[in-house]
Amino acid sequence: MxxxxxxxxxxxxxxxxxxxxxxxxxxxxxxxxxxxxxxxIEHIDPEKVRETAPFDNPGVTQLDDDTYQVSIIAMAFGYEGPELKVPVGKEIVFKVTSTDVVHSFTIDDTKVNMMVVPGQVTTKSYTFDKPGKYLIICNEYCGAGHHFMFTEIEVTE
Ligand code: CUA
Known part of the structure; x- marks a missing residue:
């Protein structure tokens, strides 16, 4: 052709x-x-948070000599994660997710101000330079109990 x-x-x-x-x-x-x-962005099924690592075992986990991971479940109206105690001067990797609505994970007196969205895992690294007790509050209006949504982390020498 x-x-x-x-x-x-x-x-x-x-x-x-x-x-x-x-x-x-x-x-x-x-x-x-x-x-x-x-x-x-790490995705997570908000219905299966408690069966998904690291939220199946929330709280503080030592990763190596200089790094700790803190996993927290945020929900209306509180934070789930037993006895938050971490050492000063070490890298703390926060991993937070929500089982219901949008919250925040805001540590008073620090630069940690994480938006917590259901279906996602929010990660932030932080190194505390002063020991003491720090207040953790929710900065995103999330409903009637918003103002009662807080917990505490203790930073030890
Ligand atoms: Cu949770 Cu405001």
Missing amino acids: HLHKYEKIWLVFGITCLVVFLTVVGVSAFTDNHHTPAGG
Whole structure:
């Protein structure tokens, strides 16, 4: 079969468009992937929080000599995580999720102010430089008991 000159041009044009399109789609899929911040958004089934690690065993876990993990479940109207006690000067990795509505996990006198969203795990690292008892409060209005939603973390020498 002999293709007319213009048909050839259109054929080449069509293939070029397809290649360009696929490249754009491929590249944006690639860059989107790389736009996710380190660690990304961790998803969790809000109905299965208590069966999902690390929330199946909330509280303080030592990860290595210099790192501790604190996992907390936020819910209307409180925080679940027994006896929060961590050492001063060590990296504390907070992991918080909610079983119901949006809350916050805000540690008084620190830069820790985490938004806690059901279906997601919010992570934040913090190193306390002063020992003492710190108040943890909810800064997002979450209902009638919002003002009673608080707990405490003890930072030891
Ligand atoms: Cu929880 Cu306000």
